[in-house]
Amino acid sequence: MKKERELYRDFLKSKNLKFTKPRLIIMETVFENHEHFNVDNLYELIKKKHKNVSRATIYRTVPLLVESGLIKQSLRCESKDIYEHTYGHENHLHFVCDNCGKIIESGFSDVAILIDLLAKNENFEIKEYNLGASGLCKDCQKKKDN
Amino acid sequence: MKKERELYRDFLKSKNLKFTKPRLIIMETVFENHEHFNVDNLYELIKKKHKNVSRATIYRTVPLLVESGLIKQSLRCESKDIYEHTYGHENHLHFVCDNCGKIIESGFSDVAILIDLLAKNENFEIKEYNLGASGLCKDCQKKKDN
DNA sequence: TAAGTAGTTGAGATTCATTCTCATTAAAGT
DNA sequence: ACTTTAATGAGAATGAATCTCAACTACTTA
Numbered sequence: 354m355k356k357e358r359e360l361y362r363d364f365l366k367s368k369n370l371k372f373t374k375p376r377l378i379i380m381e382t383v384f385e386n387h388e389h390f391n392v393d394n395l396y397e398l399i400k401k402k403h404k405n406v407s408r409a410t411i412y413r414t415v416p417l418l419v420e421s422g423l424i425k426q427s428l429r430c431e432s433k434d435i436y437e438h439t440y441g442h443e444n445h446l447h448f449v450c451d452n453c454g455k456i457i458e459s460g461f462s463d464v465a466i467l468i469d470l471l472a473k474n475e476n477f478e479i480k481e482y483n484l485g486a487s488g489l490c491k492d493c494q495k496k497k498d499n
Numbered sequence: 500m501k502k503e504r505e506l507y508r509d510f511l512k513s514k515n516l517k518f519t520k521p522r523l524i525i526m527e528t529v530f531e532n533h534e535h536f537n538v539d540n541l542y543e544l545i546k547k548k549h550k551n552v553s554r555a556t557i558y559r560t561v562p563l564l565v566e567s568g569l570i571k572q573s574l575r576c577e578s579k580d581i582y583e584h585t586y587g588h589e590n591h592l593h594f595v596c597d598n599c600g601k602i603i604e605s606g607f608s609d610v611a612i613l614i615d616l617l618a619k620n621e622n623f624e625i626k627e628y629n630l631g632a633s634g635l636c637k638d639c640q641k642k643k644d645n
Numbered sequence: 646t647a648a649g650t651a652g653t654t655g656a657g658a659t660t661c662a663t664t665c666t667c668a669t670t671a672a673a674g675t
Numbered sequence: 676a677c678t679t680t681a682a683t684g685a686g687a688a689t690g691a692a693t694c695t696c697a698a699c700t701a702c703t704t705a
Contacts, residue, residue, distance in 0.1 A: 371652060371701050392691080407655045412692060429575065432663080433691070446614070448623040459617045464610055468592070468632060471605045477594040480634035486614060488626035517672045517681060538662080553684045558663060578692080579662070 354384050357423055357440055364421035375406045379414045383424060384438065389456060391433040425481060430454060447485035452493035500530050503569055503586055510567035521552045525560045529570060530584065535602060537579040571627060576600060593631035598639035 361380055362372050382398050383390065390398075392411050399406050415436060418424045428435040428447060431454075444465060448457040461484060472479050507526050508518050528544050529536065538557050545552050561582060564570045574581040574593060577600075590611060594603040607630060618625050 369652080373653065373701065375654070405655090409656075409693080410654060413653085446617070448618060448621060448625070450623075451626060457621050457623060459621060461613075461617070464613050464617075467607075467610050467613065468630075471592070471607070471610075472594060472632065472634075475594060475603050475605060476637035476640075477596075477603060477632075478635040478640055479594075479632040480597060481632060483629075483631045483633060484614075485629045486618065486623075486625040486627060487629060488618075489624040491622035494622070494624055515681085519672070519682060521683070551684090555664080555685075556683060559682085 354381070357384050360440065361418070361421055361423060365417070370417070375410045376414055376417070378402075378404045378406055379411055380418065380423075383418065383436075389427065389435050389437050391430070391435050393433065428456070428485075444482055446482075448490070449485060449487045450490035450493055451487050452489055452496070455490050455492075457490060500527070503530050506586065507564070507567055507569060511563070516563070521556045522560055522563070524548075524550045524552055525557055526564065526569075529564065529582075534604075535573065535581050535583050537576075537581050539579065574602070574631075590628055592628075594636070595631060595633045596636035596639055597633050598635055598642070601636050601638075603636060 358377075358380065361376075365372050365376070378399060379395065382395060382402070386398055387394075392408065392415060395411055395415075396406075396408055399411075415424070419426060419436070423438070423440045424436045425439045426434055427437045428449065430449075444461060445458045446461045446464065448459065449455070450457075461482075464484060465482060468482065468484070469479065504523075504526065507522075511518050511522070524545060525541065528541060528548070532544055533540075538554065538561060541557055541561075542552075542554055545557075561570070565572060565582070569584070569586045570582045571585045572580055573583045574595065576595075590607060591604045592607045592610065594605065595601075596603075607628075610630060611628060614628065614630070615625065
């Protein structure tokens, strides 16, 4: 968290942006709490801590966190953008259950090698992988079998 | 196209849905024209053909085409859902250029094998792959180099 | 550490994709 | 044709994300 905070501050400075209280609160809440989140989650979490930050500010700050490389936009659920930590987290892919919405993460070192090859063929320079599949998780397969 | 039409009609029948003129026009336009499209594109294309179908009906029909397996939702661009044909098209992955928005397709037979393995480990039953990466296409790399 | 300056915030208005409502219309079976 | 039941069009409604602008605050310099 200390590391994240420093990276964030450096990033802001490099862009001539200010290290403000709302920006700090948002960043701390993002890293205190969980893996996947959306702006709504975040807003509620911050409110619970009796800190007040407006939704607008969260919407303005999340893209900064993305640009700084600390988080990334990973999926969309219920028509909302979902974000996740990237700093200190291995690349992984998502299996998303169509039935219950569960998100299962799985490593993908070998997959990345193959994708890199394909990208090379196209002279495409990858910034970010976006890998996953949708279907049915273990539990929901059982439910559907009835 | 004949095949698509039949599959579509069978699908509708199996669901006790009617094979109506708007549904036919939408389906034909989808398959006459292009790979990736959004509801707006589709609406404009249909209007150009002097056929009239309301946006609401397109929004209602696209999910039917998805459910029937003829198309799938593949990406989001400019805050809009993007769809693509699936019937008669190999699985592929998308390289999306962050700079110019170009979508490059590339086959992924080997990647799929790996992903299938990972899914098996999690007892996850894959319905649809969702594979790609974002970054810079060949042309935009050059532009940025200046 | 006071003052200046330039970016930031909150609140609410706004936008825009998508969904919903409901009166009217059209398929499909008999 | 007749009847039933779903589908359509038009516009209203929803809701996530963005924008506006007056009030505020972080950083810089003296």
